[in-house]
Amino acid sequence: METNRIVILGAGESGVGAAMLAKKHGFDVFVSDFGAIADRYKSALEELNISFEEKQHTDNLILNATEVIKSPGIPATAPIIKALVKNKIPVISEIEFAKRYTKAKTICITGSNGKSTTTMLTYHILKNAGVNVGLGGNIGQSFAAQVSTTEFDWYVLEISSFMLDDMFDFKADIAVLLNITADHLDRYDYKLENYAASKMRIIQNQTENDVFIYCADDDETNKALKETKVNAKQYPFSIRKKIETGAYLENQTIHINTQPKQQLTMSITELALQGKHNIYNSMASGIVAKVLELRNETIRESMGNFKNIEHRLEFVAKISDVIYINDSKATNVNSTWYALESVGTDVVLIMGGVDKGNDYDMLKDLVRSKVRAIVCMGKDNKRIHEAFEDDVEIIVNTFSANEAVQVAYHLAKKGNTVLLSPACASFDLFKNYEDRGNQFKAAVKEL
Structure with a gap:
C-alpha cells in the first residue's frame, strides 16, 4: 500500500510543526505556501528532507493528498480550499x-x-x-x-x-x-x-x-x-x-x-x-x-x-510624567475597550491600521470620558474620524510609529497616558502587531 500523502498549506510555526510530526510518522509530506517562506522555516524543512514550494499553490501537487493540514490564517474562501472541498479531501488543523x-x-x-x-x-x-x-x-x-x-x-x-x-x-x-x-x-x-x-x-x-x-x-x-x-x-x-x-x-x-x-x-x-x-x-x-x-x-x-506578555498593556516608559503603554496586540475594538477601561488617567490614544469591519460604537463613552486626543496611525483613517469626530477635539493622522509617538508626545499633558491600542490589524504599515509594538517602543525610547 502506498504511503498516505499529507499536504500542509502554510509554512509558518504551525505548518512546519505539522510537517515535522507527519514526517516522523512516516507520511509522504509536502508543504505549500502561497507567500514567501521565512528562512528559519525553510532550513527546518530542508534539514528534515521535506519537499516544499513557496509563492504558489500547485494544484496537482496538492489535490493528490490523502489529507490536508491548513494554516488557521487561510480562509475557507481561498481557491485552493474550495478545490479541496470539491474533491472531498479532508482539511484539518494542526491541532x-x-x-x-x-x-x-x-x-x-x-x-x-x-x-x-x-x-x-x-x-x-x-x-x-x-x-x-x-x-x-x-x-x-x-x-x-x-x-x-x-x-x-x-x-x-x-x-x-x-x-x-x-x-x-x-x-x-x-x-x-x-x-x-x-x-x-x-x-x-x-x-x-x-x-x-x-x-x-x-x-x-x-x-x-x-x-x-x-x-x-x-x-x-x-x-x-x-x-x-x-x-x-x-x-x-x-x-x-x-x-x-x-x-x-x-x-x-x-x-x-x-x-x-x-x-x-x-x-x-x-x-x-x-x-x-x-x-x-x-x-x-x-x-x-x-x-x-x-x-x-x-x-x-x-x-x-505573573509577568504579562509583550505587546499586551505593556509599560514602556515614563517620560516627563507621561506614561507610555504598548498594547499593539489589541487588533480588535473590544481589546481597545479593555485597554481604555484599565487605564486610570486621561489618554492620548494611538489607533488605526487595517479595519476588519469595526464597529466603534462601544468605545464612544470611554473615548468621551478619557481620551484627550486620537493619533491615527494607518493608511486610511476615514472610519476613525467619522466614528469619533463628535467625541474628541483632536484627531491627527500619522503614517509611522515614529511620527505617531512624536505627535502624541506634544499632545500629552503631565499625568496623562499615551496608549498604543490600535483596534485594527497592522498589515498596512507593519509586518505584524509585534513589529508595530517594537517600532512604537523604539520611538518612545528615542524621545
Whole structure:
C-alpha cells in the first residue's frame, strides 16, 4: 500500500510543526505556501528532507493528498480550499492532527479577548506547581512540533476560532471560553452568531468527565449556551453575582469553589494582573488550577508574581510624567475597550491600521470620558474620524510609529497616558502587531 500523502498549506510555526510530526510518522509530506517562506522555516524543512514550494499553490501537487493540514490564517474562501472541498479531501488543523499522536491532556482556552494572557497565566501556575506541562496553539512553539519531540502530561493551548473551524474529532479535557465579542466578522459573513457558533466548538466531543469554564457575565456566551448541549461539568465565573460552583467576586475578593470546603480566596489587590478584564482572566486560570487540585498557596503565589506578555498593556516608559503603554496586540475594538477601561488617567490614544469591519460604537463613552486626543496611525483613517469626530477635539493622522509617538508626545499633558491600542490589524504599515509594538517602543525610547 502506498504511503498516505499529507499536504500542509502554510509554512509558518504551525505548518512546519505539522510537517515535522507527519514526517516522523512516516507520511509522504509536502508543504505549500502561497507567500514567501521565512528562512528559519525553510532550513527546518530542508534539514528534515521535506519537499516544499513557496509563492504558489500547485494544484496537482496538492489535490493528490490523502489529507490536508491548513494554516488557521487561510480562509475557507481561498481557491485552493474550495478545490479541496470539491474533491472531498479532508482539511484539518494542526491541532487536530497533533492530538492524534499524544496521550497528554489538554486545557484549551478561547475567547475574543484575553486568551493569550489567560493561556500564559494558566501555564505559569501549572509550571510553578510542578506539573509536566507544555504551552502551544496560537502562542509559542507549535503543538505538533512539541508532540513530535517531547512528552508532556498536560498542554495549555490557546485556540482561535479559525483553528476551531478545522477541528472535528479533537476533544478538550478542560475547555475555557472567556467571552464572545465581534471580531473577524469578515470571515463569518459578518454574522456574530456564525462566529459564536465557531467559538462553541471548543466544547465539541466533551463528556461528563470533562470540564467547561465560561464567563457567566458574557451575553453572547449565554445566548450561545441556550442553543448548545453541554455534557461537561460546568464552572462559570462572574464579577456580578455569587456562584456556588465556579468563581465570583465579592468585596474585592475572588472566591473560587470547585469542591465543597476547598475554597480559594484572594484579594484582587494581590493579583499581578490589574483591571476588570484581568479579574476574569485570573478567575478562569484559578478555576483550572483548582480543578487540577493544585495547592492554594501555589496558585496565590503564581497569580501574584505573573509577568504579562509583550505587546499586551505593556509599560514602556515614563517620560516627563507621561506614561507610555504598548498594547499593539489589541487588533480588535473590544481589546481597545479593555485597554481604555484599565487605564486610570486621561489618554492620548494611538489607533488605526487595517479595519476588519469595526464597529466603534462601544468605545464612544470611554473615548468621551478619557481620551484627550486620537493619533491615527494607518493608511486610511476615514472610519476613525467619522466614528469619533463628535467625541474628541483632536484627531491627527500619522503614517509611522515614529511620527505617531512624536505627535502624541506634544499632545500629552503631565499625568496623562499615551496608549498604543490600535483596534485594527497592522498589515498596512507593519509586518505584524509585534513589529508595530517594537517600532512604537523604539520611538518612545528615542524621545
